[in-house]
Amino acid sequence: MSKSSKKSNSSSMEKNEDLSQLEGIAQVANGRSLFSKIKSWSRSQLLAPFTVGAGCCAREIMRLEGPNPQSHFIRERFNHERVEYCDILIVSGVINEKLSPYILRVYEKMMEPKYCVAVGTCSATGAIFDTMAIDELIPVDVYIPGCPPSMDALVGGIEILRSKVAKGESRAELLKLQANQPPEEASL
Amino acid sequence: MNNINGLNTQSNQSNLLRDALYRRFGTEFKSSHIDRGAIEWRSTLFYPWKDNLKDEFESFFNELKIDFNFHMLVDISLEKKGHEKILHYGLINLENYFRLLVSVKINDGPFIPGLKHLWKSAEGLEKELEERHGLRVSNGSPSQQRSLLKKIKKEKSEKREGIRKLPEYQLPITPNQHDLQKKWYQAGPISQPLKGRARLDFLADTEKVYDCQIETGFCHRGFEKMMLNKPISEVSFFMERLCTRDSVFAPLIWNEALEQRLQVSVTEKAQAIRMVWMEMARIEGHLSYLQELTGELGFLIESSALTELIEQVYHLYNLHSGKNQNFSIFTVGGMKKDLPMGWATECLEVVKYIYKELESIQSKVIRNKSWMILTAANPMSATSALEFGLTGPNLRACGVNYDLRKRRPRYYYSDVDFQVPLGIDGTTYDRFLVRVEEIKQSIKIINQVLDHLPAGKVNDPDIDMEELFKKASDTEPLTYNMIESTEGELGILMRTKGKGLSHFHIRSPSYVHLHCFSNLVKGDSVANALSAFLSLGIDAWEMDR
């Protein structure tokens, strides 16, 4: 754990050279800088989700914005117009061979670090209509099961995502780190 | 319910028409099992297709259209029986309300003859045959990518987490390279107003759209083919997930088709409750349509007020079934659950509230100058609406009075008092207004039904499905059932075999409606085109199946 997190530290220092000194000062015990902690915490306070998919689950996701009593937990707008400003992809409904390139294109355009939420059985496993699962295409952070998931499950899932964003635990980043590591280290 | 007073003269006329058809085509017309109520279905087995019979085929359909006034082609479906392939064409004569099912046997020729020159709706339906079944249609326009699901079914062990590269689609090349102002623009399938329904490629300059190509299949999941491998008891589960707009009409129509097939009657109270549910689903579907359209055109306050009204309908669903969508509430012979105590009162209160709120929203929107300007575009004439095979509110917005609830009343629709709202010139404005009025009429129906709710049971617990299937298994007739769903005629054409299905086809209104779109937007601006797309009320899942 400590090794990988040190790596992430060094890579971020290369990126922002002007901030490198500040980050060096703010080094704390568990390997993450205070600065990056603040960054990811503030990101978790205003999520920027982009929704993909037109299933029955999408209808349920849209209810999160509405006047429904549970939706006051969620402060986000769920249909941002620009993909470039979003860092969370919420996928629901059936994904087939024809739609998948477009999902990938959206995913590539998104801001880093990227997070992905799979809502409903269709997108999480593809079991209902025997189609593709979203994790065959892109790494997924939170799965919300159900057909369709209940409102509580949806709100709970978003809260889990929020805590992940606050910690900066993006699965896509983790996979990238693992791919960059030399093989003997990866086995640890 | 079969003898409907107002339709006697109509049925006389349709008798005349049937006789004329007999006289003309003689032995090829056979009576089938599909007669029901005021609707006539005749099926014929036509010649196997050969090269030299192409002209005969075309002149046959030409005669049906010109001499017998079958102005609407509503559906084409392909049935496979062993090595045999049969095409079923569904035609409507609107004057006498006579329906015809023409069945054509085809063999493995290079092409099947296209009917695009006779009915414009044939273009989309034949494209579907090409995409989903791999048939070639002469003079058809080939689609850019077939939506067969074979490739997807790879081995699960190969599943690998990570980012994969997949081939990307390229826009068509501009036909005239010298005209630099015309370009192809791509909209969708993921971007906001389209939401996975379709990809639209516009050939346009800054002012006008010159051409539009539609690509569908982004939610295709092989629904019809999948049902052939399922036992009949499981189909209802999937029918609830056919359409994302509402999950009432599709499971209802399936249960009705089974009732029709097995000759089960529905109890009186269940009939009334089904009517209430259908009208509630219509209210919900139209409300979400209005919400989407107002939101897209920038009327955000009205849009969020409409969201609140949808929640009210969900509340009613929840009280009866415990869910707000995908409720398994219908069963063969009635409803699974009786209404809970006090539901009727609650429902009456809620619909009253919806009516009041809707009036105030309507008064704010439709008299608004900017709304009038934004929605005045994209008119459609009644003739071209019929040619494209439109049904439901989209057809009524063009001024054609065609509603299956009036034309073919079932349950107590002949006893309740309601009107069919009509538009004038089929603009987005009319399509909006027709739906608003339909919500009010639905509320009127709900009020009347709940005032006279019959007593008794909601289902018959003694129905033995095993027994019924055994009785019905010696014949295998085609069963067609249709319903006036939120957006038009939703139909099922099926053939049962033992405890499974040997043919299953869904006539989805959204798919047919989509193909009038390119005609609708030519000569108008791209901005209007997207609102026109929304105003057709297309549902992605129902369309792609």
Ligand code: SF4
């Ligand atoms: S998981 Fe169920 S509810 Fe969700 S999109 Fe799929 S079928 Fe619809």
